[in-house]
Amino acid sequence: MALQPAALAEADATAESSGGPNHLWLRLLRSPLTLSGLVIVLIFVVLAVIAPWVSPYDPSAVSDSTLVGPSASHWLGTTQNGQDILSQMLYGARASMFVGIGAAVLTTLLSVLVGVTAGYIGGIGDELLSLLANVFLVLPSLPLTIILAAYLPHSGSLGIILVITVTGWAWGARVLRAQTLSLRKRDFVEAARATGERTWRIILKDILPNQVAVIAASFLGTVTGAILTQASLAFLGLADVTQWSWGTILYWAQTGSALLTGAWWWFVPAGLAIAVLGTALSLVNFGIDEFINPRLRQAGIGTKKAQRGQVSAKRVRRVKRRGPAVRRPAAAPFTQDSTDVVLDVRNLRVEYVGEGGRTPAVSDVSFTLRRGEVLGIAGESGSGKSTLAYAITRLHKPPAEISQGEIHYTKPDGSTVDVLAMDDTELREFRWEELSIVFQSAMHALNPVLRIGAQIEDVIVAHRPGMNAPERAARVIELLGIVGIPADRANSYPHELSGGMRQRAMIAVGLALDPEIIVMDEPTTALDVVIQRQIIEKIMELKDRLGFSVVFITHDLSLLIELSDTIAVMYGGKVVEMAAADDFYRRPQHPYSRGLLASFPTLGGPKRELTGIAGSPPDLRRLPSGCAFRPRCPHAFDACAAQVPQLYRIGAPGGGSSLAACLLHTDASPDQAADPAADPASDPKTDTAAAAGAGDPHSETTPNELATGETR
Numbered sequence: 168m169a170l171q172p173a174a175l176a177e178a179d180a181t182a183e184s185s186g187g188p189n190h191l192w193l194r195l196l197r198s199p200l201t202l203s204g205l206v207i208v209l210i211f212v213v214l215a216v217i218a219p220w221v222s223p224y225d226p227s228a229v230s231d232s233t234l235v236g237p238s239a240s241h242w243l244g245t246t247q248n249g250q251d252i253l254s255q256m257l258y259g260a261r262a263s264m265f266v267g268i269g270a271a272v273l274t275t276l277l278s279v280l281v282g283v284t285a286g287y288i289g290g291i292g293d294e295l296l297s298l299l300a301n302v303f304l305v306l307p308s309l310p311l312t313i314i315l316a317a318y319l320p321h322s323g324s325l326g327i328i329l330v331i332t333v334t335g336w337a338w339g340a341r342v343l344r345a346q347t348l349s350l351r352k353r354d355f356v357e358a359a360r361a362t363g364e365r366t367w368r369i370i371l372k373d374i375l376p377n378q379v380a381v382i383a384a385s386f387l388g389t390v391t392g393a394i395l396t397q398a399s400l401a402f403l404g405l406a407d408v409t410q411w412s413w414g415t416i417l418y419w420a421q422t423g424s425a426l427l428t429g430a431w432w433w434f435v436p437a438g439l440a441i442a443v444l445g446t447a448l449s450l451v452n453f454g455i456d457e458f459i460n461p462r463l464r465q466a467g468i469g470t471k472k473a474q475r476g477q478v479s480a481k482r483v484r485r486v487k488r489r490g491p492a493v494r495r496p497a498a499a500p501f502t503q504d505s506t507d508v509v510l511d512v513r514n515l516r517v518e519y520v521g522e523g524g525r526t527p528a529v530s531d532v533s534f535t536l537r538r539g540e541v542l543g544i545a546g547e548s549g550s551g552k553s554t555l556a557y558a559i560t561r562l563h564k565p566p567a568e569i570s571q572g573e574i575h576y577t578k579p580d581g582s583t584v585d586v587l588a589m590d591d592t593e594l595r596e597f598r599w600e601e602l603s604i605v606f607q608s609a610m611h612a613l614n615p616v617l618r619i620g621a622q623i624e625d626v627i628v629a630h631r632p633g634m635n636a637p638e639r640a641a642r643v644i645e646l647l648g649i650v651g652i653p654a655d656r657a658n659s660y661p662h663e664l665s666g667g668m669r670q671r672a673m674i675a676v677g678l679a680l681d682p683e684i685i686v687m688d689e690p691t692t693a694l695d696v697v698i699q700r701q702i703i704e705k706i707m708e709l710k711d712r713l714g715f716s717v718v719f720i721t722h723d724l725s726l727l728i729e730l731s732d733t734i735a736v737m738y739g740g741k742v743v744e745m746a747a748a749d750d751f752y753r754r755p756q757h758p759y760s761r762g763l764l765a766s767f768p769t770l771g772g773p774k775r776e777l778t779g780i781a782g783s784p785p786d787l788r789r790l791p792s793g794c795a796f797r798p799r800c801p802h803a804f805d806a807c808a809a810q811v812p813q814l815y816r817i818g819a820p821g822g823g824s825s826l827a828a829c830l831l832h833t834d835a836s837p838d839q840a841a842d843p844a845a846d847p848a849s850d851p852k853t854d855t856a857a858a859a860g861a862g863d864p865h866s867e868t869t870p871n872e873l874a875t876g877e878t879r
């Protein structure tokens with residue numbers, strides 16, 4: 168596998184015109200409103216810092232010029248003691264800003280710590296932390312602030328910061344907890360977990376970046392709120408009024424009856440400073456919101472050029488010099504005779520455990536997947552396909568429980584590992600290194616605030632700590648090239664890509680570590696047929712080139728027949744038929760399979776009647792006695808109510824065989840459940856299909872023709 172020269176050239180072209188990550192901050196400054204806000208805040212900060220050097224007078228020094236309005240010698244006038252108000256304002260900025268920023272830092276830290284921890288860990292920890300936050304939320308904050316401040320009158324700014332932190336953290340924690348609860352269930356967090364990312368990295372890279380807008384709003388709001396609280400406490404005389412702050416200026420103005428005597432210059436500057444600083448902070452907040460949210464940025468401060476993803480020119484050049492990463496050779500392509508088993512699932516049972524009892528979503532499922540093989544899993548909604556996929560990847564979560572069965576994975580070196588016995592570390596290595604997953608909806612499985620390249624790189628960082636940055640960049644570009652995405656898209660956000668590109672990006676994430684198996688759960692469901700076809704062709708091409716095996720789940724039967732080597736049909740949590748795709752298509756053995764095939768429309772060619780399947784899928788908690796398909800089966804007879812059919816092996820005229828769980832086939836030999844590796848396509852036994860009335864509804868058509876509707 169080589170680097171794509173065209174992709175690199177494209178990356179170079181955009182990289183030249185690009186900025187690096189540092190330029191992100193420059194983009195923030197392109198919004199005039201944000202820029203004004205930042206400039207104002209900066210002016211206040213600078214004035215606060217340089218106050219001792221630029222103040223014309225000592226703020227406490229009295230003089231004879233009492234209650235003089237603004238003049239050349241006292242720009243903002245004087246108090247009734249002749250103190251210079253400009254000097255008091257400058258010194259006051261120090262205390263007010265210190266309280267504002269100090270309280271915001273502590274409050275935000277506490278909110279993030281409690282909120283994110285509670286939301287992410289869940290369970291009893293969440294309940295306890297939420298209880299604590301709720302207790303603080305129901306306490307009336309103003310009286311509490313006044314009481315606490317009254318007990319700490321001489322503790323200065325630090326005391327006020329503590330009071331504001333204690334009374335103010337709970338709101339932010341509650342909002343962040345709610346956001347974390349929703350984020351941790353999102354597919355991209357699941358995907359990060361599945362790739363083996365460590366918890367702290369998931370929190371830092373997936374949870375927190377998606378909450379930056381809330382955290383920034385909380386921080387900037389707390390700065391304004393803390394300055395106002397400090398001013399209010401000082402105004403009420405509950406702060407140290409000998410320490411100059413904008414609040415103490417208002418306190419002395421009020422005690423000096425400035426309002427009554429018309430000395431507006433005494434109280435207006437402090438009030439105005441608080442209002443202007445609050446407005447400036449809000450402008451900065453709007454800017455951060457736009458900056459963080461790529462969609463807002465598109466409409467706001469970003470330029471077209473800035474939005475085009477760019478790969479750092481330096482990185483790409485270094486990559487070119489170093490050449491492609493070393494890859495392991497592709498496995499031999501799959502053949503029907505292959506006995507090279509990579510995944511062996513036996514008698515697997517997965518149940519959802521709830522108050523109403525146990526729901527067996529997957530029951531006694533056995534199959535083998537051979538190296539390079541595509542196993543298609545079909546079945547109506549609710550038949551247990553996704554539950555099976557999650558169980559074999561061990562991504563199932565409570566209430567799902569694997570209550571029985573075995574899953575064995577055979578490494579390329581021939582050694583076999585028990586997947587169900589793996590501990591967390593082994594699982595972390597197994598997932599993505601050996602087995603990866605392409606989730607159903609790429610929009611949800613990709614992190615909306617991370618660039619595509621960064622998301623692919625994350626998987627590499629988690630599993631290949633020894634790889635340096637240029638090697639990782641090379642691999643990202645290589646992977647994008649493999650799935651046909653231009654290299655310059657590495658720096659695009661998910662919403663900037665088409666649905667097809669996003670899905671291909673997900674496949675690139677799945678391929679990042681050269682897995683042996685890829686589980687694809689309806690990877691093309693949300694796409695139109697043209698894109699769907701492109702993606703399927705890409706998967707097949709990659710499979711042939713890289714030699715991985717695929718477990719492919721979809722409702723689209725024609726697609727499944729076209730791309731699979733073997734098809735397993737699930738009904739009511741069980742595999743009711745398993746056969747080579749061609750045999751399945753030409754000679755479906757189970758009445759349910761025949762119903763499925765007959766209910767699938769063709770896209771062109773001669774019209775045929777869609778007969779469908781009468782009735783609805785069964786309630787897994789109350790399966791009918793005997794065969795679960797019996798109530799819907801046109802061939803059901805008395806014994807079907809009494810006996811749960813096992814899988815029978817049915818020989819095919821051409822030498823293959825199918826497995827079908829139907830009593831119509833009792834004269835066929837029962838399949839040895841203990842030996843599911845026996846190849847249904849290469850172990851001919853008696854041909855009972857005709858006797859079972861299986862017929863050959865498609866004997867004159869090929870799987871491809873089912874999709875197109877053409878027949879020979």
Ligand SMILES: Nc1ncnc2c1ncn2[C@@H]1O[C@H](COP(=O)(O)OP(=O)(O)OP(=O)(O)O)[C@@H](O)[C@H]1O
Nearest residue numbers: 519526528547548549550551552553554555566787
């Ligand atoms: N969290 C859950 N709690 C209880 N039952 C569940 C849960 N998730 C799924 N089930 C049940 O398990 C059964 C199998 O669900 P599953 O999602 O595996 O089916 P599926 O064939 O993948 O369906 P679809 O094609 O619609 O995704 C369904 O009957 C479903 O109601």
